[in-house]
Amino acid sequence: MKSLHSVAPTLSRHYGIRMAGITHFSHEKTIGMDSSPSYSPVTAPNSGVPAIVGSTIDPQVIRSIVTPTKSEEIYGAVQKGSLEQRIVYFPFSENLGSVAAYGDFSDAGQVGANVNWEPREAFIWQTWMQYGDMETSMMGAASIGWVNEIRQSAALTMNKQHNLINLFGIEGKNLRGALNDPDLPPSIQPTPKAGSGGKTVTAWTDTGDPVALLADILALFQTLNIQLQGNIDMNSDLVLVIPSELSQTLVYTNSFGITFNDILKKAFPNMNIVTLPEAGLSMNGGNGSLKQRVMQLFAPVIDGVETVFTAFISKLIMHRLETYSTSYRQKASQAGMGTVWKRPMACATMVGV
Known part of the structure; x- marks a missing residue:
């Protein structure tokens, strides 16, 4: 064979x-x-x-890490306007008056008020979600909820854009940012500090002395107090905004074992310390990036009136779902007006920390 x-x-x-x-x-x-x-x-x-x-495929989906959106958490958020009313006017009133020596028949002395209306424009932005039957089925076979992932991507993308607008505004529109509003008072520079090798430095990362950092906070408070003409004191409610990349400086310790954070809490018992990624150099390179680190100190409320807030028209609108033979698509949109500083003089800024 x-x-x-x-x-x-x-x-x-x-x-x-x-x-x-x-x-x-x-x-x-x-x-x-x-x-x-x-x-x-x-x-x-x-x-x-x-x-x-x-x-096997692990059921937990590991998503990429993105920077947190903290503008609304720090500066507050208020709904203003609508999709039909895209300009909101904020009235500002100033009380005026003069006095004169009293006389039974004298007409001297007069009081009044001056009112201005400050406008803010709305901006509406959008993105598209689309997915097909085959890709959804294949992702489902791999234990991935594909439609949910697409919608989560849309929400995250829209919120990141909203956060960026709140912090830096939009060039060419009357829509301001919390960090670069042109109505904010001029920023001040950090105080000189002793660095390594006997060098004189200003950046917080170039020194480990909490007392030297306290000098910057006191300089900020002095500037804010002068701007508000004594309407605050060291027991007032205050918000200190520092770059997230400087968080470690809060545990700088002096020779007595006391941290910088403890020193601040003792000097300003009602100060709230918050961190903001976009206030640091690590966020440079994108829209609204900074050339130097920024630190802000502001009084959130004066005379019962909020100092600042971020204004939104709509958080998220999911428009009509468009159905095709084997695919779907849907538009999502958001609208906002950036950040409104009702009293810009209630904020002091330091650049170069």
Whole structure:
């Protein structure tokens, strides 16, 4: 009888018969029988089961890390206007008056008020979500809720844009940012500090002395107190905004084992210290980036009136779902007016920390 090696080329060439994995005919080697003490396999050697049999997909989806959106948490958020009313006017009133020596028949002395209306424009932005039947089914087979992932991406993208507008505004529109509003008073520079090697430095990361950092906070408070003409004191409610990349400076310790954070809490018992990623150099390179680190100190409320807030028209609008033969798409939109400083003089800014 002929061997597989001799007839395989003829079978393949003339009849299209390909016996992949077959190494020999049964008569060439012993056939595997229950009574046979040993035998050689007819098929190709096998080292185990397919890899997929020994694999699984973890049910927890690991998402990429993004910077937190903290503008509304720090400066507050208020709904203003509507999609039809895209300009909001904020009235500002100033009380005026003069006095004169009293006289029964004197008309001297007069009081009044001056009112101005400060406008803010709205900006509306959008993005699209789209997905198909096949990709949704395939992702589902891999334990991924694809439609949910797409919608979460839309919400995250919109919120990141909203946060950026709240902090830096939009150039060319009457829509301001919390960090660069042109109505904010001029910023001040950090105080000189002793760095390593006897050098004089200003950046917080170039020194480890909490007392030197306290000098910057006191300079900020002095500036704010002068701007508000004594309407605050060291027991007033205050918010200190520092770059997130300077968070470690709060644990700088003096020779008595007291941290910088403890020093601040003792000097300003009602101060709330918050961190903002966009106030630091690590966020440079994108829209609204800063050339130097920024620190702010502001009084959130004066005479019962809030000092600052971020204004939104709509948090998220999911528009009509468009259905096609094997796919879907949907538009999402948001609208806001940036940050409104009702009293810009209630904020002091330091650049270069």
